Amino acid sequence: MKGVRICSMLILVLFGVWILPVGCGSGGGDSGSTTPNVLPITVNGGPTAAINGGYIYPNAAFTSVTICVHGTSNCQTIGGVLVDTGSFGLRLLSSALSSTLYKTPTVGSNLGECVQFADGSFIWGPVQTFDVKLSGELASSVPIQVLDPNFYASEIPSACSSGYSEEDDLLSLGANGILGIGPIQYDCGNDCRNVASFPTGQVYPYYVCSTSFGCQTTSVSLSQQVQNPVALFSTDNNGVIIELPAVSGPTASLSGSMVFGIDTQSNNALGSATVLTFNQYASITTTYQGTVMPYSFIDSGSNGYFFPSTTIPQDSNGWYIPSTTLNLTATNEGYNGKSSTVSFSVGNADNMYSANPNDAVFNTLAGYTYGYFDWGLPFFYGRNVYTLITPDGNGSYWAY
Amino acid sequence: MVIQTTMRCVILRILLVVIAHVVFVLPSPASAALGGDETTVQADQARMKGTLRSTPTKAYTVHEIKAQTGTVVKEYASLTGKIFAVVWQGPFLPDLRQLLGSYFEQFSQSAQKLKSKHPRVRGPLLIQEPGLVVQTGGHMRAYFGRAYIPELVPQGVAIEEIQ
Numbered sequence: 300m301k302g303v304r305i306c307s308m309l310i311l312v313l314f315g316v317w318i319l320p321v322g323c324g325s326g327g328g329d330s331g332s333t334t335p336n337v338l339p340i341t342v343n344g345g346p347t348a349a350i351n352g353g354y355i356y357p358n359a360a361f362t363s364v365t366i367c368v369h370g371t372s373n374c375q376t377i378g379g380v381l382v383d384t385g386s387f388g389l390r391l392l393s394s395a396l397s398s399t400l401y402k403t404p405t406v407g408s409n410l411g412e413c414v415q416f417a418d419g420s421f422i423w424g425p426v427q428t429f430d431v432k433l434s435g436e437l438a439s440s441v442p443i444q445v446l447d448p449n450f451y452a453s454e455i456p457s458a459c460s461s462g463y464s465e466e467d468d469l470l471s472l473g474a475n476g477i478l479g480i481g482p483i484q485y486d487c488g489n490d491c492r493n494v495a496s497f498p499t500g501q502v503y504p505y506y507v508c509s510t511s512f513g514c515q516t517t518s519v520s521l522s523q524q525v526q527n528p529v530a531l532f533s534t535d536n537n538g539v540i541i542e543l544p545a546v547s548g549p550t551a552s553l554s555g556s557m558v559f560g561i562d563t564q565s566n567n568a569l570g571s572a573t574v575l576t577f578n579q580y581a582s583i584t585t586t587y588q589g590t591v592m593p594y595s596f597i598d599s600g601s602n603g604y605f606f607p608s609t610t611i612p613q614d615s616n617g618w619y620i621p622s623t624t625l626n627l628t629a630t631n632e633g634y635n636g637k638s639s640t641v642s643f644s645v646g647n648a649d650n651m652y653s654a655n656p657n658d659a660v661f662n663t664l665a666g667y668t669y670g671y672f673d674w675g676l677p678f679f680y681g682r683n684v685y686t687l688i689t690p691d692g693n694g695s696y697w698a699y
Numbered sequence: 700m701v702i703q704t705t706m707r708c709v710i711l712r713i714l715l716v717v718i719a720h721v722v723f724v725l726p727s728p729a730s731a732a733l734g735g736d737e738t739t740v741q742a743d744q745a746r747m748k749g750t751l752r753s754t755p756t757k758a759y760t761v762h763e764i765k766a767q768t769g770t771v772v773k774e775y776a777s778l779t780g781k782i783f784a785v786v787w788q789g790p791f792l793p794d795l796r797q798l799l800g801s802y803f804e805q806f807s808q809s810a811q812k813l814k815s816k817h818p819r820v821r822g823p824l825l826i827q828e829p830g831l832v833v834q835t836g837g838h839m840r841a842y843f844g845r846a847y848i849p850e851l852v853p854q855g856v857a858i859e860e861i862q
């Protein structure tokens with residue numbers, strides 16, 4: 300019975316999900332929506348800055364999200380949620396949720412997700428459905444991930460967790476949650492629709508957990524997957540603009556806006572921004588000092604500029620520590636052939652941090668990575684950065 | 700009745716675990732891993748249900764496995780048949796415990812140590828130690844990374860070639 304119900308729901312949601320964003324989003328021009336579509340964001344060190352043993356999370360933008368039990372006024376607003384254009388879907392700490400909205404599921408079969416990060420950490424918890432309200436926009440029945448260390452705690456899949464550190468609490472995550480508003484709708488996509496054909500040797504995210512059988516990998520339809528809530532708005536659902544002012548040096552905090560929709564209202568016109576379309580890996584090509592890097596990206600969830608340099612000195616974390624601030628340029632090119640040259644500065648990370656221990660905004664923070672350019676939050680200071688959302692990234696773009 | 704149901708569940712569960720071990724663990728051939736033997740590359744190909752392309756150069760052979768998901772894993776083998784570097788790229792992270800083999804523990808411990816340092820990097824991870832270099836990054840649905848053992852990299856091979 301449950302299966303039948305999920306199937307018919309799936310068909311309904313699939314059609315709704317696939318058709319709506321295309322119909323509403325791709326027309327261009329002002330479609331006449333007047334729904335309030337602006338949410339304040341702030342770079343202020345985040346929610347751990349105020350707690351015992353906490354720290355200032357540098358170059359991270361935070362916002363507030365409201366979630367409700369579907370169709371009711373049983374709602375809660377959660378602040379200190381990281382704004383991340385490098386991931387897809389809403390993830391909230393169970394410890395930040397009131398007991399009227401969430402209790403750790405223990406009965407029956409429960410969909411769970413384990414997301415491994417490249418930095419040796421993972422997050423874990425059940426997928427639950429809530430209405431999500433951002434400014435005046437409503438996304439109804441959105442699958443979100445609750446980060447809950449108590450969810451089948453003894454059954455956390457070792458393929459995902461073993462050797463990795465869990466970040467399901469405020470101190471380790473540095474935020475009450477992550478709002479993933481990147482250029483793709485689904486956090487896994489077609490590869491998770493049939494677990495039987497998923498190759499072993501890669502980390503699969505979705506599990507079904509029960510007291511009887513523990514946690515086993517499971518297939519998940521697109522509509523059941525954790526997904527970008529913006530794509531489920533009834534209007535202004537085709538993209539997001541992050542707007543942050545420029546800064547000239549380290550600053551305590553910085554306020555800006557997240558605007559929903561692109562070319563759907565008078566306040567979200569694309570105008571003359573340079574559009575850089577990308578390939579299936581959500582990438583653009585960045586050229587820096589003659590090195591061409593076709594897997595580069597723009598990511599508000601990265602807290603510095605990250606790029607390869609063999610000449611700039613690094614500290615033990617890989618942060619760049621030049622003796623004087625370097626003024627550099629790199630060129631971004633989209634799959635559509637459009638390009639733009641970006642000027643940026645790289646300061647001494649260790650010095651700027653020790654000289655400004657109470658600041659959260661560091662516009663010249665940069666570090667090493669190999670083979671690609673990661674344009675993190677400092678890139679957003681002084682720019683309006685547009686992210687177009689599509690179901691699988693095909694046809695998505697960044698513009699600024 | 701309650702006891703019976705619980706018992707049945709326990710038995711079922713034990714059965715399931717046993718079956719899982721028989722099916723998935725026992726016949727699993729040794730896997731190629733950093734520092735390991737080149738002869739196991741084909742087992743990795745089978746596990747990833749991928750295509751294998753091997754390209755010999757003067758100093759090493761690159762075995763490139765491409766899975767249906769688009770994930771690409773490259774294993775660099777020296778002329779003596781030792782895997783001295785692995786590179787990955789694609790929408791999913793590879794199982795690093797498998798890919799890094801005996802070097803996984805060092806990776807894991809070093810990654811945890813880096814997290815306690817401030818300001819913490821929220822982006823790529825960089826581990827550069829005697830005996831092991833791991834560089835990982837990217838974002839959800841687009842991950843990149845490489846790991847190599849500096850001492851095993853053949854003479855005359857530039858690190859930039861490994862990517």
